[in-house]
Structures are given as structure tokens and as C-alpha cells.
Amino acid sequence: MSAPTVARGAAASYTRPHPVVVGMGAITPSGLDVERHWQAVLNGRTSVGSVSGFDASACSVRLAGQVRGFEPERHLPDRLLAQTDRVTRLALATAAAALDQARLDGSGLSDLDLGVVLSNGQGGSEFTHREFRKLWSQGPKLVSVYESFAWFYAANTGQISIRHGMRGPCGVLVAEQAGGLDALGQGRRSIRRGARLIVGGGFDSAFDPWGFIAQNSHGRVSRESDPRLAYRPFDRDAGGHLPGEGGAVLVMEDAGSARDRDVPPLGEIAGHAATFDPPPGSDRPPALRRAIKLALADAGVTTVDVVFADAAGLPGPDRVEADALAAVFGPRRVPVTAPKAGFGRLGAGGGPVDAVTALLAMRDSVIPPTPHTADVPDGYGIDLVTGAPRETRIGTALVLARGHGGFNSALVLRGPRPTN
């Protein structure tokens, strides 16, 4: 297939770089690496549970998806442990695994052609909570010399760029749950603008007393105490979602560059679009449907083989998403799944985790189920994969993410194409 050409500046047109995925990493409540996450998700395992690791006794939310068994000292030197929040440690460990798969070391790629674009919504919460406490109980002189850069939203991008010597275009986007997919879209854009390889994705973690209360404060979180009943997206009895921590990265590389290095593509970022909902009370329609249509058009396709839903877990937004899917694809025409029902909504990490899961589904020709959801109203018009995984060939996938306040992001992935 010939690549389309596009004019840039006043110069002659050039062959448009075509980004493929050459590495993946994920740390989620379902697993500490991509394959363990995949096995748990495929089995429909319940990876949410009682909140632990800090005193959450004063919180009305009882359950969450936490990353368990992560030993940062196995992944990072002391120097980095001292200066990083938990979210940055998760990001650093994940990126290292993905770049290993992408065989970056010794690749001969110029470091100015390598970049990092990540999303983060909640900052370095636990680290910062500690420093706020020191400031207000002991005074400014006790605040850590690392606080200025352990807290801010750019910490993960900066630390990964330093650790792996990536000196090209780097970026940080914040759009709550939608930001992770936007970061993948921006990574693809950077490659089209001339970068060779970009680490894209997102992470969030706010599992300290302050962060946990704050991240649950928008009122859409389930207060249920049974892990199998708490987060049931698209169910007639949906009553909110559960928060979680973790995230994923996709290493994107220009296809020609990956071919030259003989690194096999795992798939490609085929299309992306972002839209924003009108304000509450507006008579204008929600903008998710338009995001889907724009992403499909960007990918040059009219349908896909599976949808990884945003899956808000509340009747109103579930209905909006189901309506959008039914309107674009036709009622019950495309299988829809939401593995996050098993591990929670991961903030900026959620979209990239779904993107990784979708590429694994393509690899193994199987759609993982939506755990916990049992009774989907007929009126939703969606074919939700529940109970057992569904075996089917998957060439394209649509991943959706919505951020609190009206952010919509849609990403189309395509499986690896045979090289010509």
C-alpha cells in the first residue's frame, strides 16, 4: 500500500511518515507487566479490592484497583527512588520494559529523534502530600529539594527522557481520562513531523489519604463494598466506577525506521480525534459520536472489529456512549468490551492500557470480556462481550476515553500489516 503524501510548509511534498507500535509496557492492578495484565484481563479476573497501603478509614469509597507487589527498588536506582513519586516510578519501570521490547539500546537512532509524550492528571500525589504536611506542620525549611519536580505533571516525561537519553520532542497533556489517548495522538503527530520514535502513554496514581479523597470527590465513584458489584459499566444496575492506578506506554516508531532496524511492528496508530462536550444544560448533542467518526475518517475506515469502551459505569454516560456506538456502527454490529470493569479507571493511564490490551487482542484473536456486568438493557443496542472471552479475528480496534468535564478522545488501532 502506498503511503499518502502531504505538503508541509512551502516545500515539496514528502512521503508521510507512518507510525507503527514497536514496544508496549503496562503496569496495572491486573498485572505488573503486559503479559500478566493480559492473562488476568482475559480471564475476567476481579482485580479491584479493599483499599490498602494507607489509612482510608475516613473515606466512603471502600474499593479500588491498586497495583500490588510493585517493588520500585528492583527497577530503579536509589538516586531515582529518592526523587520520585510512586506514579513516576510506575512510569519509569513501564517505559523501560517497553523500550527493551522496542530494542532501543544499540539501535543507532539519534537521540534527537527520540521523544516522550505522556499524560498525567493527578501529579505526584503521595510525595506532594508528604511535603505539604511538612510545610504546614514544620515550616518551609523542611520541604524536600525534590518536591519542585516530583510533584508536577511533567515529572514522568522528564524522568523517562533523562533515563533513556531521549532529546527530541517531548510533551505532557492533561485531559483527565482522555489525556492518555490524546498523548498517543500527539506522539503520532510528532512522528509525522519528523521524530523517529516516541514513547507515548499515560499514568496516574493518587493512593494517599489526600489524593484518594480528592480523586473520588466528583461523586461518580461507587461506594459499594462487593468488588463484583461495584463497577458494572452498561449494566442496568450500574452505580458508578472504581478508581485505580497505573498506566501504559506504546513505543511508536516511523514504519520505515522500524523496518530498517528489523523490529517487528505490533500494530499501528491508524487514527485519532478529540472533541469536547457542550456545557451541561446545553441543547447541543454530546460530542463523543463526532470524535468516533473523526477518528474513523482519520484512519480511513468505516467500521472496526472491536470497541474498547470508556465505560463510565453510570446510566447517563453509559447511555451516551452506547447511543454513539449504535449510531456510528449500527445497533449491535460491533462487539464492545470494557476490561477496566475488572481493574478500575486509571485516569490518564486508562486509555493507553486499553490500547495495549487491544493490540494483544489482535495478536491472539480474542476479545477479553467485561467482568461483573450481567444485565445490559436492550435499549443500549450494544453487543457487550461479557462472561467469557470471544474468539474472533481482529484487524482494527477503536479505543474510547472520556475525561470528567467533557473531554472525548477516540483512537483507532490497526493490526500489524505484512511488510512488502
Added chain:
Amino acid sequence: MSRRVVITGIGVRAPGGPGTKAFWEMLTAGRTATRRISLFDPANHRSQVAGECDFVPAFEGISPRHRRRLDRAAQFAVVCAREAVADSGLDLDLLDPGRVGVSVGSAVGAATSLEQEYLVLSDSGRHWVMSEDHLSPHMFDYLVPAAMAREVAWEVGAEGPVTMVSTGCTSGIDSVGYAVELVREGAVTTMIAGGSDTPVTPIVVACFDAIKATTPRNDEPERASRPFDASRNGFVLAEGAAMFVLEEYEHARRRGAQVYAEISGYATRCNAYHMTGLRKDGAEMAEAIDAALDEARLDGADVGYVNAHGSGTKQNDRHETAAFKRSLGRHAYRVPVSSIKSMVGHSLGAIGSIEIAASALALTHGVVPPTANLHVPDPECDLDYVPLEARDLYLDAVLTVGSGFGGFQSAMVLRRTDLAAR
């Protein structure tokens, strides 16, 4: 045909006086607006000076309901967005909302409200475990400050791509660069883009105290920000915001818009060196400058004015001077270079946008703003930094740069256009 992007509206809130006109008059007069911190009692802090805005929400058209919901930085962003739209003459009701997007840069987001809510929840820092009893209904918006982009989107009725860009101290350039990319690729015709940060709050002041990045020159607040001067000893923290209406060139031309400048080049690089340190040679900033000039199809010698990052830390001003020499060669010694941070301080994720505003105004008015407080240049900073007094100069192209924690280095090129000028 490739798309071009122009600035058709500007809204600014910077220390020294509200609005674009007051901002520009102050810069060209070489007046400084840094002062002893008044937003809280800074007595226990190492650095006690800042660039503060006298921002009165009621006078700025912020309703009491908005005031309760919006963090200070979000209020700044909304006010500047309104002002930029009014300045542009754009009738938003005539636009397809899906073709309008928002991009707001901020380094520390809702830091002010986060800290206030922390104090409420923890009973002034006394409790680690917190009760939900005193939780603000807007707490989530402070934890995840993308809410400030949402507020701007609601204000202008945008339903295209909406995001916050948070690359630390280059956020204000990168948010505009991101917006330019979206217009160029055709996703939107119009972006409301810029930056806002209100970090003059105890935790942020303490962060910079801890690493001695800010100045301890507390006895001379108005002379505390001294970029390129031999006696400089750190930056002066500040708050502020600037928002722009960016339009696709044809879109602006067809409606007969008056234009400040075209954004003809943008690039960002990372130094992959240190979260707060800078390599001496300025290589990555030079790479960003080169790439931005390439995109603008300009040579270094075409640059008529360089709006520097000029933070006033020892390492930054040398790093940046090295980068200019590396990119512009001998022209670096001829071109005027100045830092408006000498007057308005360093407002983290907002200052990049405020400096784009200054660059666009310099181009429009043919005046280069000076570097205030520059009396004895550092011998290692040996360029023409336009000390103390503004200079009249016809400008065709302006370069503005930013540098920040995390290693981010960004550059943007603004050019005069053939459309009706301001």
C-alpha cells in the same frame, strides 16, 4: 496547500496592570512590577518577592458562582480568553463549535486551591488521615486541573479538541505550539490557546526555596529580577496569564481580521540531562531554535529580536546565551535580546504565552522591550540585552524561547504577515 496560523486576538493578565494595553505600556517604559509577596505572609520563606497581579474577580466579570468553582489560575485563563476573543472581533456564534479548540498551558495548575483545600481537610496540616466532611465539591477540578481548559471551552463554546498542556516552564509556548499544529493539520480553524499559572502560594514558594532557584533579594523587591546581570541570584516567581485567538490564515483573511503576527515556526526538545540542571552548551535549546527557524523557512540572520527566557538564574542565562550563539552564529552578537521577566517575573507555565504576547506586540509596534535591572552584565553573557530602555526597531521576525524543569527547551518564531496589521 499548507495552512498557516495567525494571532488575531490577545488577552493578558500580568503583574503591573490589567489588560494588554497596560502590559505593553509597562514593558516599553521599562517599569518593574515585582514586589514583596502580599498574597500570604512570606516571612518564613527564603524568597519573599514575587510578581503579583491585582486581580479583583468582581471587576473582571467573574460571577460569585464562578468564583467559588474556579481556581485563581482558571479565573485568569477565562478572563484572558474573553479579552482575546473580544480583541479579535471574532463572532463565536458564527463558527462551527466543532472547529474551535482550546489549549491552556500550566505548570502547577490549581496549586492555590489545592493548598487551600489541603489546609481545610487536614486541619491546617495537623492530620494525615482526612475526613470527607469538609471536602469541597470542586476538589477534583483542583487535583486534575484540566478543568481550567474546560472552563475556557465553556466560555467560548468550543467543541473541538480541548486540553491542558503541562510541560513545566515551557507550557506557555508548548500549549500554543500544540494549537498551531492542530490548525495546520486541519482539525480546527480556530484555537483559543495560551497559558495561566498562579503559583504564588506557600508550597510553590517553598519548593523553589528548597533548591535556591528563586532570589533571596528581599530588600529590593522591585529590583530583584536581574536577568543577565552579574549580580543576579535567582528568578522571581510570578503569576499571570495570556490567551490568544489563533486562526487559520485564510479564515482570518476572509473575515478581514486584523492580525498581530503569524506563528511560522515552533519546536521543542528535551535535554535528557537533569530535572533542574542545564548542560552548559545550550545544545538542545539550539536544536529547538534551528528546527523552529527551519519550519519558518528563515535563517538565523533574519531574526530581528530575540525574546529570551532570561529567568535570572546563574545557569539559565549562560545556557541560553550559549544556545543563541550556537544557533544564530555571529548574528547573536548583533540581534537585540531581552527578558521581560526582569519586569513581570517568571510565571512558570504562563510566562511562555505572556512572552509570545510581548513578541507579537513588539512586532506590531516596532518596539523592543528592554531588560530592566541590567546594570553590570555577567562577562559570560556578552550579547546585546537591551538594558533598561526600550528601542524602536522595525521587526520582520521575532524568536521567543523557553526552558524549564524536566529539561524542556522550546522555541517559536513569529512573523509579520501581509494581512491588515494591528
